[in-house]
Amino acid sequence: MLTNKKKILGIFAVALFLMSTISVYANQDTKSDIWFDEMDVKARGTNILWWVEDKKLEPQDEWRNTADKILAELEDNTSLLSTVYGNMYVNPRTNTLYLVLTTDEPDIKNAILSMVSPSKDVTIEFRKGPATYKELDEWYEKGNKLLPSLREKGVEIGFWGITENATLLMEVVTINPYIIETIENEIENVIPKGLVSIRLGGMAEPAWSRSDRIRPVLGALKVTSYDDQWWYSTLGFYATNDENVEGVLVSGHATDLNEEVYQVAIDNNNIIGTTADDDEGAYADVAWVPLDVAGVPKVFNLTSLQHVVTGEKWYTSMILGETIEGQGYVSGSISGDITQKGTTYHDEWDQDMYGQVRYDDVIVDGDSGGPVYIESWNQGNYRYEVTAYGVNWGVNSVWGWSVFSPVNGIEIQVGSLDFT
Secondary structure: OOOHHHHHHHHHHHHHHHHHHHHHHHOOOOOOOEEEOHHHHHHHOOOOOOEEEOOOOOOOOHHHHHHHHHHHHHOOOOOHHHHHEEEEEEEOOOOEEEEEEOOOOHHHHHHHHHHHOOOOOOEEEEEEOOOOHHHHHHHHHHHHHHHHHHHHOOOOEEEEEEOOOOOEEEEEOOOOHHHHHHHHHHHOOOOOOOOEEEEEOOOOOOOOOOOOOOOOEEEOOEEEEEOOOEEEEEOOOEEEEOOOOEEEEEEOOOOOOOOEEEOOOOOHHHEEEEOOEOOOOOOOOEEEEEEOOOEEEEEOOOOOOOEEEEEEOOHHHOOOOOEEEEEEOOOEEEEEEEEEEEEEEEOOOOEEEEEEEEEOOOOOOOOOOOEEEEEEEEOOOOEEEEEEEEEEEEEEOOOOEEEEEEHHHHHHHHOOEEOO
16 A cells, blocks of 8 residues: 555656646647647636647648649640640648649549559549630730730739639739720630639739839838938828929928938939928928929838828818828838827927827837828729828827827928829
8 A cells, every 4th residue: 555655756756747748749839730729728727728639731742743743744745634634723731633624524534543643642633624724825825915905005914824723814903894895805806705804903013112212202211311411211292282293291300491302322313302391380390392203192012002192181180099000111010099189399499389190109210201191991993092191200209109290280381282
């Protein structure tokens, strides 16, 4: 019979074993067959109590050898496969290859299976398509020759190519009856009817950053200007004034009157304009720069989707508590809730700034001049639409707020502007 001391030691040993076992399982990565639900563990207030099966399937590689065999067969123009093959695609998580053929004949499917000899871990499923890949490729090349003509007629094409289901797809940035009719008229004598699908899609754009040299210029880019020394700041918005002069708004305290503004580096090839209005006014910390280069009413974005300025909102229409967005070339995206509207003291200019707007996010050096706005998604135009609120100029990191000059204050300072 075990003594109490031995019993205690035995129980302790079993507990250590269980703890070590649990520790091993808990530290396995997501490839393991077992994992623990971290949120459930936290809710129960213990190290680990709840086990579930991992339903996730990791990508597998067994399908690759079979796909290579299929591609090798396709190189032989006399192969049975090459006469009926439409396309191929894969679900790597289940090791399933999908072969799109122009026929449903069981004998042909069985002949192809014996030809490529898939491993036991790979599943081949057949789908029926309308054309062979060779035919599709010929029509694709003919379609490529139509793209310049379509663009001349106002069709913005983001993608043109062969789909996994052995059809052809054209993605356009804007879709309406005119766009559809124009495309159909162009392709009707070149590609068989019913093979081309048209849908909304994005335009591929270079992966720029706010600190890159970008033309035409737009809101939220890094700019360089001079006021007793060289400063880096953020471009606000593109606009036109009541004399139809195109220009941009930049930080007032980062430049001076009649100073050249660069985007980005200090080089004559990078001059975008010269400040025409910068009088340290009491309603906006901003400078107006008539452009010597092209500009567009947009703000920078990291995706291919357009962020187009379509309107503006004045101080009196801004609601306490509403969430605004913005950008600075240093911070990137900015977001906060409006907390106060009123007079804010400008420490550098030693003066009160009337009708300014505070919000609860903290910008940093270099973000001054950056655009403040709200944005909404327009499904019909497939783009984000921006309503201009103002430009950033100040921050109090101790109290956790930033401040911007609203649109109407800017227009008091530099004159009437159209931000669209």
